[in-house]
Amino acid sequence: MLILGIESSCDDTAAAVLDNDHILSNVLNCQDTIHSQFGGVVPELASRKHLQSIHPVVQKALEQADVQLSDIDLIAATQGPGLIGSLLVGFSYAKALSHVRGIPFIGVDHMAGHILSVFLSSEKPVFPYIALIASGGTSSIFLAEEAHRFQLLGRTRDDAAGEAFDKVAKLLELGYPGGPEISKTAIDGDPRYVQFPRAWLDENSLDFSFSGLKTAVLNHVNQQKQKNNELHLQDICASFQEAVVDVLVGKTLLAARKHNIGTIVVGGGVSANPRLRKLFTERCEREGISFHAPQIQYCTDNAAMIAFAGSRKFSVYGASTIDEDVYSRSQLG
């Protein structure tokens, strides 16, 4: 089965073609240069850029896969969560193609794409598993029972982990997106330089909160400036990163213990973070848990994961109807 995947939930226009589970093409038009001057995604600019890019990106994905639109058996497009204006571009484009060409189409939850993105790599996990999805828009823990059945166990109560990386990078004037900048700057830093707070919340809670941490970094920076002290950027980044990673790993392991699950999977942009991967690898090894992370190019938003998740959903539920709408909050769990 040939599947065309389309993703436009935030600031990346993406299309991919899969032949069953085999990736034939994976095209991405990244808008970072447009949004970097504002230190974050500007929704209206994102939608307008999607409108310009969607057709060329889909054409390129078909060309690179060496297939025609008439060969496609299923069109899968991100239905939500995300920015409504951005989602509408890819979703409406997919519905129009489906309607005109008589190809079945399916709306896919972006979170399902991230939860399953690890299947795009050669080493695949077995169900059930605990999935930590950490990106610019979410920090959530799911129990993935099957490729179409997910239970939400915990989520952020305020800022998402990636959002915290982006906001802290902005206040440290490190550029956008902040995650990669902070992780690069942190490489030679001391993670114990500042003991930033970890929001564990209630003892058994699987929810996250990162807004206090962001404020703690701001307070530290202001105090140093007031004292005319030099800012130890590398150490601040390493200490901040350690505080985020510590909580993400700790709560995901708690979820695995609580639900007696022996496999952990990560996904979303923050799962590209080398320190996060290292800590997961070490702690999972110690606790006898099998750990799986997607290849770096499938951590951030991409259409290959949407095509994959769409094919799994389609095999159980069949096609979506033409009157379906997009949504801003995940409907999983």
Ligand code: KG4
């Ligand atoms: O999944 P994604 O591409 O888009 C969303 O759906 O949000 O994730 C983007 C987020 C950004 O907040 C970015 O700063 C973060 O992922 N990110 C990272 C790293 N690479 C990307 N955060 C920490 N460390 C990284 N290496």
